[in-house]
Structure formats: structure tokens, C-alpha cells
Amino acid sequence: AQSVTQPDIHITVSEGASLELRCNYSYGATPYLFWYVQSPGQGLQLLLKYFSGDTLVQGIKGFEAEFKRSQSSFNLRKPSVHWSDAAEYFCALNAGNMLTFGGGTRLMVKP
Amino acid sequence: DTGVSQNPRHKITKRGQNVTFRCDPISEHNRLYWYRQTLGQGPEFLTYFQNEAQLEKSRLLSDRFSAERPKGSFSTLEIQRTEQGDSAMYLCASSPRGSQTETQYFGPGTRLLVL
Numbered sequence: 620a621q622s623v624t625q626p627d628i629h630i631t632v633s634e635g636a637s638l639e640l641r642c643n644y645s646y647g648a649t650p651y652l653f654w655y656v657q658s659p660g661q662g663l664q665l666l667l668k669y670f671s672g673d674t675l676v677q678g679i680k681g682f683e684a685e686f687k688r689s690q691s692s693f694n695l696r697k698p699s700v701h702w703s704d705a706a707e708y709f710c711a712l713n714a715g716n717m718l719t720f721g722g723g724t725r726l727m728v729k730p
Numbered sequence: 731d732t733g734v735s736q737n738p739r740h741k742i743t744k745r746g747q748n749v750t751f752r753c754d755p756i757s758e759h760n761r762l763y764w765y766r767q768t769l770g771q772g773p774e775f776l777t778y779f780q781n782e783a784q785l786e787k788s789r790l791l792s793d794r795f796s797a798e799r800p801k802g803s804f805s806t807l808e809i810q811r812t813e814q815g816d817s818a819m820y821l822c823a824s825s826p827r828g829s830q831t832e833t834q835y836f837g838p839g840t841r842l843l844v845l
Contacts, residue, residue: 623772651830662734662821662836663773670831709772713830716786717763720772 621646621714625721632700633729640695640724642710651713652693654684657723658706666708669693680704702728732756734837736822742843743812750808751840755824762805763834764797765821766790773821779805780828812844 622645632638644650651670655663667678674686684695693710705728711718735754743749755762760781765773776795777787781802791797794812799805809816819841823834 625772653833655836660838662838663823664836665833668831668833711772715830716778716828717775717788718765718773718834719775722770722772 621712621719623710623712623719623721625708625710625724627724628722629725629727631727631729634702635699638695638697638700638704638726640708640710640726642693642695642721644691644693644710644712646712646714648714650686650693652684652686653711653713653718654678654682654693654695655709655711655720656706657709663709666695700726700728702730704728734822734824734835736820736837736840738840739838740841740843742845744845745814746811748808748810749812749842750806751820751842753805753807753822753837755804755822756835757803759824759826759835760802761825761828761832761834762799763823763825764805764807765823767819767821767839768817776807778828809842812842814844817842817844 624643653668654666666682669676669686707723707725709723710721737752763778764776767773779799794810797807819839821839823836825832825834
């Protein structure tokens with residue numbers, strides 16, 4: 620069975636600092652991977668997705684993620700965090716007909 | 731394209747009561763999904779529809795839960811004889827056809843509190 624792990628439950632960074640959120644997956648076939656962001660009172664919004672090709676994918680709001688098959692990872696990065704990036708971030712894998720989500724990482728941004 | 735909408739946004743009920751939630755997907759999206767999200771956790775899959783056909787149900791969907799999509803457009807999720815453990819955010823999502831590479835577009839969710 621597939622699974623997604625986000626090792627960091629909470630992360631705090633200073634505004635303007637760089638960010639990396641970790642995501643590890645377990646799946647026996649080609650993974651289709653997604654990063655979503657959830658702000659309070661809002662639905663999940665897609666940041667980016669990977670399913671083939673270039674392992675470095677660009678998304679919205681200045682986010683990017685790198686797929687590393689050898690490490691079963693799909694980490695999310697942003698070079699300079701803005702206060703509006705404070706939210707909960709979810710990594711997900713589509714292994715068939717539904718998404719399997721990690722437990723999420725809550726990002727807090729210090730001024 | 732107005733996005734996925736869900737009603738109500740919040741529901742408070744007493745244990746043992748029945749509740750029904752509605753989801754309106756993006757128009758012309760054939761695939762509709764229901765997920766449940768408890769506090770501090772990621773969403774968990776409940777069920778999905780391809781047009782009006784319910785094709786898969788998670789083990790999380792006990793006999794007290796029933797979902798419908800009668801005309802392949804909006805969907806309803808009913809919980810009978812609610813229990814305190816049903817308290818959660820119920821999320822609906824839709825996608826055009828259901829391919830693994832497609833984006834699932836999520837609604838804002840219905841937050842249920844069972845007292």
C-alpha cells in the first residue's frame with residue numbers, strides 16, 4: 620500500500636529566509652506527486668505536481684519541488700518566504716483513483 | 731468557472747442526529763471525490779464518483795455513511811446517527827476525467843461538530 624510521510628509537523632522561518640518542506644513516499648510504481656496548500660477557512664490549493672519529465676518542477680507563488688526517485692522524496696522549496704506563505708502544506712500521491720496525503724506541515728513565518 | 735462549492739460550511743449537531751452535506755463540483759467535471767480531514771491530519775479518501783456511478787468506497791465509510799450523485803452533477807453525503815468521532819472537516823473535490831495526473835480541485839469543506 621502507498622503512503623506519504625511529512626516528517627516535520629511544524630516549521631518556523633523568518634520572512635525572507637529560504638524554505639524546504641520534506642516529503643517522503645512509499646509506492647511500488649510510478650508516483651504521481653502533488654503539493655497542496657491549505658490556509659485557514661480555505662480549501663486545498665494546488666501548488667505544483669510531478670508525473671514525468673524534468674525532476675525539478677515549478678509551481679505557483681514561487682514554489683518549486685524536486686523529485687528524487689533514489690530517495691523516494693519530493694521536497695518543496697521556496698528561496699524567500701513571505702508572511703502570506705504561513706499555512707499548512709500537504710504532500711500527496713495519486714496511486715490510482717484517489718489522493719493519499721501526508722500528515723501536513725504547518726509553516727509559521729516570523730517577521 | 732466558480733470552483734467547487736460546499737454547503738453548509740459549518741454544521742453543529744447532537745449525537746444521534748442525521749446530517750447531509752452538499753457538494754457542487756466544477757461544471758463538466760466527471761469525477762467527484764469525498765475526503766475527511768480530522769484536526770492535525772491530512773485528508774483521507776472516503777469515496778468517489780465517475781458521473782453518477784459510485785466506484786469506490788474506503789473502509790472509513792461505515793454503513794452510517796451514504797453518498798449519492800444522482801444526475802452526475804452535485805453530490806450529497808449523509809451521515810446517519812452521528813457519533814462524536816464523526817467530527818471532522820468533510821472535503822469535496824472534482825477533476826475532469828479522473829486520470830492520475832489530473833489536478834483535483836477542492837472545495838472549502840464542511841466542518842462538522844457532533845456534541
